[in-house]
Amino acid sequence: MTESGKRVTSYDVARVAGVSQSAVSRCFKPGASVSKKMRDKVMTVARELGFQPNAIARSLITRRSNMVAVIINNFTNLYYPELLVQLSRGFDRRGVHVLLFTLEQESDVDKMLDQVWQYQVDGVISAARLSREQVTFFEERGVPLVFYNRALQDFPVSAICCNQEEGERLLVNRLHTAGHRSFGVIGGPTDSVVSYQRTHGALDRLRELGVKNVPVVEGDYSYDSGRAAFRELLQGMKKAPDAVICANDVMAIGCMDAARHEFAISVPEALSVVGFDGTATGAWSSYRLTTIDQPLEIMAEAAVNMLLERVENPELPPEQRTFSGVLLEGESARLD
Amino acid sequence: MTESGKRVTSYDVARVAGVSQSAVSRCFKPGASVSKKMRDKVMTVARELGFQPNAIARSLITRRSNMVAVIINNFTNLYYPELLVQLSRGFDRRGVHVLLFTLEQESDVDKMLDQVWQYQVDGVISAARLSREQVTFFEERGVPLVFYNRALQDFPVSAICCNQEEGERLLVNRLHTAGHRSFGVIGGPTDSVVSYQRTHGALDRLRELGVKNVPVVEGDYSYDSGRAAFRELLQGMKKAPDAVICANDVMAIGCMDAARHEFAISVPEALSVVGFDGTATGAWSSYRLTTIDQPLEIMAEAAVNMLLERVENPELPPEQRTFSGVLLEGESARLD
DNA sequence: TTGTAGGCGTTATCAA
């Protein structure tokens, strides 16, 4: 039995099995040239002693940590927990481990990146915004980086994205066809690129359709901000709009709740609300959101693959894969 | 500038700065004895070259990875994303990194634990069930383990728990005082200890109060299972109960939605529903759940501390800290 | 197929 506290090394196994340390090492390397006899002997002893190769030591020599960092900053947006699970499982299946970095504030990014470098992760998936300068550090250090639903203007980076503009246009078209003529928009934080794309996707299409004077109110992707934004929206308008377009599902839910319970406006009869993401909560029958469903599993899988490809082959050029969202016709909007 | 691909080591810094490698090492160790002149010289060069100490190499010699594993299996229960964020931030603040392990199936546990050993984490927080045998491995290897809301019967382990029984008794008392007399219970999976404690906490108190024949239906903590369980509950009863007690918030939400939208039963007028957890979604105004609020931040903080204390001092005996939940009187139950 | 020996990038020990 293992003496508690002291860890079993390949030397211990080698000694007990009466072989060399490198023999032990080889037995744990898939596809190494070892005789069956040797393998059996070593594995038996290893099991007895409870030996597990030390991944830290292995990383040091192979220069591969088999760890990737996942950076996420906005957990109040329920889309991100769902994403994290998908990413985590995708990596797990490939024997890669996830170091999680959750940001409290954007300003913490640099400190966090220092940690990322130190831990020698093989790659990074970021669902948080990084500056051009920060991205440059990744290149300098040769650490592959894949953005999730963000990108940098005029700067090539790898990214998995949902086509935000297109999705919003689908929504606007559908609402317009159904006869909605006055609109309000609840966006995310002004520094959010996703919010910019969604908001302007909607506004552009509205303008094309001849809809003018669309008020835009800023939220922060959270439920409470959706509620507050709806209040603000109403204050700024003579009468409630036909439809409110929200930059994500959670704010749409907040908006619906505010309309229904604070202002006794019935949704969808008197007001239509649409979101974006296709989160599980949006499908709950109190909401049944009309929204754009991002193909989460597919996008997460693509992100995992895109990153690991670049870990294998660092020379691969930056690539963007953009997926179309699917219009989910729920019951939060009047559609006929 | 750094040559891309090649990483900068302390030797590189030492060479350029014209000092020994160990001097460089010392400059990065807080509280080491280094002259100001030396430190300035080294740090300047380090910054120029973009040197960051390799945490992997450091871990190898110090036998401290500064990483902890967090194990979570049930992400459809929205309590867990919230917990993960709190844990992650707590560890981050202390300079400890989180390796995330999400389980798809209970059967994956052993494979996952192998990975945990290999990565030499300093400790583990588990919000998933582990067998007695698995827990024993932690002891043998001297890896501190702290359970979150689970424990093992007749086997000492460290754990942070919410007092499930007490919480349920608070709920039952409150409902009974308000005049409810017939009940239904929606539990979690039968192998879930938390579910057992919550369910039996409620049932015990009901029995004490003279309430008999309380039907119990099994769910899996998810929204859909809450809905399905409510259906099943109704089928098995002559008439709807006064109140349904659900083992967590998400199932309570599913139960409410099913009652309201499938059966046109108004909640709370005709039916009371209570949950457990105090998740953010439960507070949404479509639900305003009456529930037990687990003091999440406090419990997460306690878990972080309890684990790191044991990392510092492995001799500390197992300890359980149990926190009382707070009755949140929402509007999903008639309370007068 | 197996063993020997060197090195991965740190920290720790001990002289100087």
Place this chain on the structure above:
DNA sequence: TTGATAACGCCTACAA
């Protein structure tokens, strides 16, 4: 305060 030198536990030529 500084600099050699030996670990840490593993992988990998290379030699046997």
